[in-house]
Amino acid sequence: MAEAEDLRTLGEKLRRWESTTLKEALASMPERRREFVTTSSRPVRRLYTPLDLAGKPYAERLGNPGEFPFTRGIHPTMYRGRLWTMRMFAGYGSAEDTNRRFKYLIGHGETGLSVAFDMPTLYGYDTDDPEAVGEFGTCGVAVSSLDDMRILFRGIDVGSISTSMTINGPANAIWAMYLAMAESKGVAWTRLRGTIQNDILKEYQAQKEWLYPPEPSMRLVVDTFEFGSKHVPQWNTISISGYHIREAGATAAQELAFTLANGFEYVRWGIDRGLRVDDFAPRLSFFFNAHNDLFEEVAKYRAARRIWAREIRDAFGAKNPRSWLLRFHTQTAGVSLTAQQPEVNIVRTTVQGLAAVLGGTQSLHTNSYDEAYQVPHEKAVRLALRTQQILAHESGVANTVDPLGGSYHLEWLTDQLEEDAYRYFDRIQELGGVIASIRKGFFQQEIANSAYRYQREIEDKERTIVGVNDFLVDEQPEVEPLRITEASLRAQLERLKRIRRRRDAKKHAKALDRLRKACEGDENTMPFILDAVRAQATLGETCDVMREVFGLWEEPLLY
């Protein structure tokens, strides 16, 4: 037992160090704080050593990259083979406005598209709906019809570039528009690559853009799994998202635990439908936040890969190694951006982007420095993209696989986050599962508590945020404003009017009627949504049919 012997010697040496070298150092200079904590308020010790990893065999906990449990990454060569996809979340105003932005980003070297929709679109309303007043194009692009979708991708080869769409409640209708758009360009669905977010569970928990109650929403999600596995085999039919959970205030452990719990819930629903886990699990993808605390974030991604691989193989019986892979997109933390001294956000974003890369992300969005104010202007977006290009080509971190692997601190943190996640899985199970926990407000309260604690820590100066509660300057921030033009809104309203006037009314009514019947029954709804979209039904009209059949959702009120 050479290892046990080594560890005993190490323990003795450590104790001696504590009583001599360390003691003297502390006597001459005490530490800056009584307790050091991560961004998630987790206490961090002074030093980590092999003793913290004792009894945890390398092969079982880490393994080699590209092999179970994938702690060190899903590819054997990681970024030596192919860099992550640089995918900037973009959208504002009309489809024309955003199409211009897409081309600008592609022109500057981005390698994948990511669509931000405006609030009415996210809620399944057309631009001319009374609910949409004042909201056109402010947080993303308005897509009310197949025509809008066609304009959005005009001059872009959707057969070669991959597209991610942040859309949840109405994901099926928006996806149908994308598929119909590709159809009209003559691009076969089998060539399409991309992602619809389609993660409704985190909407009830954190992001709060839901349309219908949980059960029918879950049915619609599984409809897309089933449809995608048959007809659009390279498409990720869901991006199970911790990002918004974190943005709403969760800790890293809560983000990890709730996201994976949601992932398992989708798998259960898929299996209950009668799908084989290996037929849809390879198309499940994930989306995480990259917050300020570098090591905690890297540990989170590594823990996520390990837990997912283990559970999907052992608890759900997946045999295909592709099902075991937790593939994920990362976005730097919007919530960490400050309105004060906004240029400093470039530095924050760099550290966060670095965490994502050190954690083995498959794609990355880096926020622009002006996003505490608005949808970013062109120059700010270009700087954010340049940040990724520096990480990729200048920093050297992409040259070796999992460069932080083996750090005593990182491996300890990875194990801790994993343990926390399993404690949450048990809690959720005790409460009756994910949907029951949503109804009881469990996630919502946990997140609100963490958000409040974080704010209090800033307020009480236990936590320093540069430019906000320390290192202040007395100057007006310089941010170039980006305004959505009235002309864009008028053109969008005009287009909608024209569509409603010119479409084949009979065909349109029939398609919506057939969709209604499908929703009332238990057929897969995707083919009917596609037909409605092809018959020029607008997003609002399509979702209204489903709202009428499925009803609405009222969330438990708490704070």
Next chain:
Amino acid sequence: MAKKIRVLIAKPGLDGHDRGAKVIARALRDAGMEVIYTGLRQMPEDIVEAAVQEDVDAVGLSCLSGAHMTLFPEVVKLLRRRKAGDIVVVGGGIIPEEDIPKLKKAGIKGVFGPGTPLEEIVAFFREEAKGR
């Protein structure tokens, strides 16, 4: 004993970002005020109805979608129409600097952007709502 200040915290419009609204609600409650939270996606009419029904001293509006220029003044207008123009209206969220004077002119008493200390917001509510 002085009467407790009653505050309605409301989310007008469509955006689901309720982190800020909930943190403010809790901070005001911890400061001894009575807080009613409307939840998300409230039309200005709903907010005004709740404010009048609950007889609040102040309304805090939170909007992060950029629709504040349409929604905030509408709440003030409808409150005045209901003869409840003395209810103090305060706004917060992602609000460009240049919009603040316009919102104040439209009757929004205070406008608070990201990074404002909670203490400052609590003090503002206490000061402005006590006179009602």
